Structure formats: structure tokens, C-alpha cells
Amino acid sequence: MSVAIRYDWQESEIQAIYSTPLLELIYQAASTHRQYHDPKKIQVCKLISIKTGGCPEDCGYCAQSSHYKTEVKPQALLEKETVVGIARQARLNGASRVCMGAAWREVRDNSQFEQVLDMVKEVTALGVEVCCTLGMLTETQAKRLEEAGLYAYNHNLDTSRDYYSTIITTRTYDDRLNTINNVRQTNVTVCSGGILGLGETAGDRISMLHTLATLHPHPESVPVNILSKVEGTPLENQSDVPIWDILRTIATARIVMPTSDVRLSAGRAKLSQVEQALCFLAGANSIFSSDDGHMLTVTTPCPGYDSDREMLDLLGLEMRPPFTRQEKVAKESLVL
Numbered sequence: 001m002s003v004a005i006r007y008d009w010q011e012s013e014i015q016a017i018y019s020t021p022l023l024e025l026i027y028q029a030a031s032t033h034r035q036y037h038d039p040k041k042i043q044v045c046k047l048i049s050i051k052t053g054g055c056p057e058d059c060g061y062c063a064q065s066s067h068y069k070t071e072v073k074p075q076a077l078l079e080k081e082t083v084v085g086i087a088r089q090a091r092l093n094g095a096s097r098v099c100m101g102a103a104w105r106e107v108r109d110n111s112q113f114e115q116v117l118d119m120v121k122e123v124t125a126l127g128v129e130v131c132c133t134l135g136m137l138t139e140t141q142a143k144r145l146e147e148a149g150l151y152a153y154n155h156n157l158d159t160s161r162d163y164y165s166t167i168i169t170t171r172t173y174d175d176r177l178n179t180i181n182n183v184r185q186t187n188v189t190v191c192s193g194g195i196l197g198l199g200e201t202a203g204d205r206i207s208m209l210h211t212l213a214t215l216h217p218h219p220e221s222v223p224v225n226i227l228s229k230v231e232g233t234p235l236e237n238q239s240d241v242p243i244w245d246i247l248r249t250i251a252t253a254r255i256v257m258p259t260s261d262v263r264l265s266a267g268r269a270k271l272s273q274v275e276q277a278l279c280f281l282a283g284a285n286s287i288f289s290s291d292d293g294h295m296l297t298v299t300t301p302c303p304g305y306d307s308d309r310e311m312l313d314l315l316g317l318e319m320r321p322p323f324t325r326q327e328k329v330a331k332e333s334l335v336l
Helices: 011-018 020-036 080-091 111-124 137-149 162-166 173-183 202-215 242-254 273-281 305-315
Strands: 043-051 097-102 129-133 152-154 188-189 192-197 221-226 261-264 286-288
Touching: 011 020, 011 097, 011 202, 020 097, 020 242, 043 080, 043 111, 043 173, 043 261, 043 305, 080 111, 080 137, 097 111, 111 129, 111 137, 129 192, 129 305, 137 173, 152 221, 162 202, 188 221, 192 242, 202 242, 221 242, 242 261, 242 273, 261 273
Parallel strands: 043 097, 043 286, 097 129, 129 152, 152 188, 192 221, 221 261, 261 286
Antiparallel strands: none
16 A cells, blocks of 8 residues: 555545554554654654743643642753753663753743753754754744754644643644744754543544644654643543554554654553554654653653663664654655
């Protein structure tokens, strides 16, 4: 089965893919994955919270929101030397991408942004892909990040347009899309995906994938997060997402955005090795790993480097080096 790169997906088509009998869907996704990616390679990423807590946004899932009482305490921006040291250790452990996250609503043109720009330069100099997630930003700020050497910018859609206001009221869906558009005015790649387990329906997941799959170009990186329920947040009592729904979402993302990296991100600690193996078979080709047992804050568990290395060895998978992602679609690919 040869899958073309398309940007004109209809929501009904994505619905049909998502509803395909599961084993057939995984087979189709695995075939697509092999068409555009090396199935033996998994990118290992490290996420560093460079500024934790105190965020003015009211995202219903987030432990870092100042609207909720959680165990996360606001912390100042980390020193550059601390961030570089964490990134260097991550690189030694096989991570080829380092993501730096700040609990900000938006980037402001101040001394803290200047410090982040310095961090981007220093960590990029280590020879890893650097991604930032700093909230909303302008085109000018995106260009400054590009000049500092930034490889990717993360700004998730989280869920569908229709369900979005149920989860977040302090910014709009169009605010999110506008930030992605600002990044697209540069050569920085886009990382944008969503979160499963917010109380959304299958239709919401399909709608979100439709929004992502009709962006031109597709996001180079599509994180699939699983809600980490945090006491004190509005979503602390949500039901767990069945593995079958996770697999359907990953497989559908792989088919409709075949050249994108699909990242098995937050919530992976809940999955067994067998479940993770199925996610890789369905087209996921990236994971977040850690040396402290946490992904972003103490409320988001993350598997450790040693256990991940053991799992990848068991499955015959290899850690992908940095800067090897195919940025251009193969000449023989059909673009519609």
C-alpha cells in the first residue's frame, strides 16, 4: 500500500480510517510508516522544565496552572548552566532532542527571553535538536529563536476546536493556530499534537487530526499525549484512555501525516512494554525519557533511560541520531 502526502483530507475520510478494524488499521499504519521512515529507529527526547509553575492559563489538565492547588510550586527560570548540564547528560544517555518548556502564557520581550535565547544557542552547540514550548509568540520572536538555532517549536492544539473551550478559556483555538503560523514564517519546524483523556469523544480526536492534517505543510512532529491526572485540577477524576483508543489515534495520525514524527509523549509511563510495542508498530517513532523519573514536573511520571534502553534492545530498536529527519518529501511522493 502506497500512501500519498495529502493536505486536502476530509473529516469523513479520517473518520473512516479511525474506524477501520483495529488490526487492519495497525497494518495499514505500519505499512505507511515503513514507506517514509526507518522502522528500526526511535528518537529519544528529553524535556526540561526551565520555568515551572505559576502559569496564568487555566488549562484544565495542567498542574502548573496558577488557577489550581497542586503540589507544583512556582520556581524561577533555571540558570543556563543548569539547563546545559541536564541537556549534556541527556545527550550522553542517547537523547537526540532536548525540549525546553516554560510555564508562560506567551513569550515576552524581556531579559528572561534573552536568557532562553542563550540557552537555545548553548544546547544546540551540544549537537542535539532543540525544541522550545514557551506559549504564544509573535513572528518576530519566532525569528529570533530561529537565529539562536532553534530546531522546533511545540504548540499543541490539545483537542478539537469544538471541545477546546471546555478545557481552556484563557486563550482561543485561533490563538494556537496563529502561533503555529508565526513559526511557519521561519525555518523552525513545528511540533503540534494533542492530549487523549480530556473527556473528549472519538469525533473530537478525529476533528483535531483533521485540523493538523490539513495544515500545509504538516507539523514535522505530532505528539500524542495521554492525560496524567493531577490532584487539584478539574480533570483529576477522568477515566483512563483505553489502549485501543491510543492505538487508533497513533495509527490514524501516521496514515494522514505520513512524514511526521509521531511522538508517544506524556502518559507513556502508564503503558506496559507490550502496549508501547504496539504503539511503535502503529507508527509512533519517538519517546520522552528521563533520568529523574519525571517528564516535566513531579506530577508527570516518565520512564528512565535505563528501562527505555532495555525496552528498545528487547524490541531490536535503535536510538535515532539528531538532524536525520527527512525534511523534504521524497520526489516520487504524490502531493495533492
